[in-house]
Amino acid sequence: MTLKVSWEQALAWRMHRQLLDPIGHLSVPEVVRRLCGVQAQVASSAELAVRVRRQSSLPGEINRALSEGRLLKTWAMRGTLHLLTPEAGGAFLSLLAAGRSWERPSWVRWFGVGPKEMEVLRAAVHQALDGTVLTREELVAAVTTRPGLGHVSDQLRSGWGTLLKPLAWQGDLCFGPMRGSRVTFMRPDQASTRWAGVPDPDEAAPTVIAAYLSAFGPATIENFRSFMARGRISARQLRAWFAAVGDRLAEIAVDGDPALLLAEDQDELAATKASAGVRLLPGFDQYVMGPGTEDGHVVPAARRSAVSRQSGWIAPVVVLGGVVHGTWELDGDIARIAWFREQGTPPRDALEEEVARLSTILDRPLGTKVGTI
Numbered sequence: 001m002t003l004k005v006s007w008e009q010a011l012a013w014r015m016h017r018q019l020l021d022p023i024g025h026l027s028v029p030e031v032v033r034r035l036c037g038v039q040a041q042v043a044s045s046a047e048l049a050v051r052v053r054r055q056s057s058l059p060g061e062i063n064r065a066l067s068e069g070r071l072l073k074t075w076a077m078r079g080t081l082h083l084l085t086p087e088a089g090g091a092f093l094s095l096l097a098a099g100r101s102w103e104r105p106s107w108v109r110w111f112g113v114g115p116k117e118m119e120v121l122r123a124a125v126h127q128a129l130d131g132t133v134l135t136r137e138e139l140v141a142a143v144t145t146r147p148g149l150g151h152v153s154d155q156l157r158s159g160w161g162t163l164l165k166p167l168a169w170q171g172d173l174c175f176g177p178m179r180g181s182r183v184t185f186m187r188p189d190q191a192s193t194r195w196a197g198v199p200d201p202d203e204a205a206p207t208v209i210a211a212y213l214s215a216f217g218p219a220t221i222e223n224f225r226s227f228m229a230r231g232r233i234s235a236r237q238l239r240a241w242f243a244a245v246g247d248r249l250a251e252i253a254v255d256g257d258p259a260l261l262l263a264e265d266q267d268e269l270a271a272t273k274a275s276a277g278v279r280l281l282p283g284f285d286q287y288v289m290g291p292g293t294e295d296g297h298v299v300p301a302a303r304r305s306a307v308s309r310q311s312g313w314i315a316p317v318v319v320l321g322g323v324v325h326g327t328w329e330l331d332g333d334i335a336r337i338a339w340f341r342e343q344g345t346p347p348r349d350a351l352e353e354e355v356a357r358l359s360t361i362l363d364r365p366l367g368t369k370v371g372t373i
Helices: 007-017 028-034 043-051 061-067 089-098 105-111 115-128 136-143 150-157 165-169 201-216 221-228 235-248 263-270 301-307 348-362
Strands: 072-075 081-084 184-186 249-254 257-262 278-281 317-320 323-331 334-339 367-372
Touching: 007 201, 007 263, 028 043, 028 061, 028 201, 043 061, 072 089, 072 165, 081 089, 089 165, 089 201, 089 221, 115 136, 115 165, 136 150, 136 184, 201 221, 201 235, 201 257, 221 235, 235 249, 235 263, 249 263, 257 263, 278 348, 301 323, 334 348, 348 367
Parallel strands: 334 367
Antiparallel strands: 072 081, 249 257, 278 317, 317 323, 323 334
């Protein structure tokens, strides 16, 4: 018999699984692992994404975890910078590498680097980073002296890291500690003794899918594709991976919408009540990125442009009951909340309580200003 639940239940279950209602007690790496990584282009947003999910936290915990090898920072899902755990991160990278996007004719035409040259680059980077940490310029200087790689120096200097991302996905490099204002690179096997390597994608897929559904279920294959790589992994490959999970998956109905969940989580979901929890989440938060901003159950379709802005910027959001009801920003010592008018009267007491919690995390008093848009 197919389990039938409401979207209110489903989103409340996600809030619980993502340590948002109630707030959790997991360690920093455990939070990152629970969320299937944390997007980290904006370091302050990544730190806040972890801290808002912990009853007790301290500033600088992300950097400490990185320096101790309990976290890694690398290019991962959707080609963006993420925090991952060294034990589980390689499985996610494996699925990205499986798409072999750097072998596609369009990629080769655009970047002027073919598959054979990428293999030469991969070997050169692997050797250059052996036992050392290099800035981008140092890495470029080390590899472009190799025959056949001199013409890629400009591409390698790009902050977008397009030629380096395939190497990150294959486990050949990750980010090292900042050297002043300059990024550095190192090998993940030397960044952390916990590094478990990059497994075969067919071996990794069931683990990754289970982790995703444990945090973002109920969800669809398209949700997972949006989270992982958008066009970098074929729909056919994704269907095969989901099929391989077998009877661990359950097909359920969420207000009539078909979705997938781990079979072991059905009873817990069925018993979940709707949430009235209000949370202020930072930009690029996994709660939004997991299903994707195009998923209208989390981000109302009419308000997607308020959340997903120009140049790929994802705004900080106000979540009530699992649904985005507004955005917010810090303006000096004021938390300015822009409540979506169609969502009714803003719950001012709950919003002020959440701002007070944010004040404790940031260790400075914050005022609250609520407006509607």
